[in-house]
Amino acid sequence: MSEKKTVEKKILSRNDKIAAELRQRFRDNNVKVLNLLSSPGSGKTSLLEVTIQRLQGEIDLAVIAGDVQTENDALRLRNAGGKAVIPIETRGACHLDAAMVRNAVEQVQLDQTELLFIENVGNLVCPAGFDLGEDMKVVLVSTTEGDDKPLKYPAMFKRAGAMVITKTDLLGLSDFDIDRAIRNARALNQDLQILKLSCKSGEGMDQWYDWITGLLPLKPNNES
């Protein structure tokens, strides 16, 4: 006799459970965690390179860098001066999951870290559903992409806490309408924080550094 049993459970409940454990560990160690997400080529690694160069020494930074194949991104970040850069090579997988991050975190000295960046695999579809225990998902959109990107990937933009528009030095060279991009993103997520910057021209970078520093608990003598 066949029996039908009602389950009603989230399919990613195992991932969510590991993510919740990670989140607790990060909190216990006072580590802020940002999960960086975007399409390939939006500038996640470039943004992290300049951020490491600027904030290393001021903030204790660590980076977990996901890459489908090769450890090229992690190498770039180490060359930029990153002291704690842990690569995750997903070997074809299009996203990071919480178990991968848990493995990588073993190599991070959490008690000596204030801010941990997780550079996700370049992809706007798959990583959206995978909680990694981060404080915030930060989604990057470059001015060489479509300004309707938020509408096409609603799952990602709804879950993000901040949107960073990159490559603003190229505004005007493509059909990207920055106001429309912001309106589209805010339509999905009224509380979304928005930053605009260019790693190349330096425009908006001070606001980015201030924003990051503002996420961290205040240190005595923290005048910048």
Place this chain on the structure above:
Amino acid sequence: MTHGVEQMHELAIAKSIIELAKNEALEHRLEQITEIGVRVGALSGINCDALRFSLDALVVDTSLEGMKLIIDELPAKGICLKCNHEHVMGDFIEECPVCKGLAWKILQGEELELVHVSGVDKEENKQH
């Protein structure tokens, strides 16, 4: 670090479904899983064809081979925050057909759930 080759995230999702279904079967003392039901919202980022393909590929030569998969695909539904119009959307966000607004409260479409597991009951199996 070794991870399996997963070219699409539907494969990872399919693995999670199987793992979850097996645990549920154990808990409910089902000897063999004959059918599972999942609910997939249009905004969940899951392609149902790819999910079906992945599950079929994963169960070949396992105790789950021949298992039936029922996918309840839910369209995205929202309420316009400007004019309160309730609207069923495609797989991405559209303008409100009434007021052209773009801000929605999403009512449905983000689901990704295992709904039920059917199988042969262990106890009953012994009696027959």
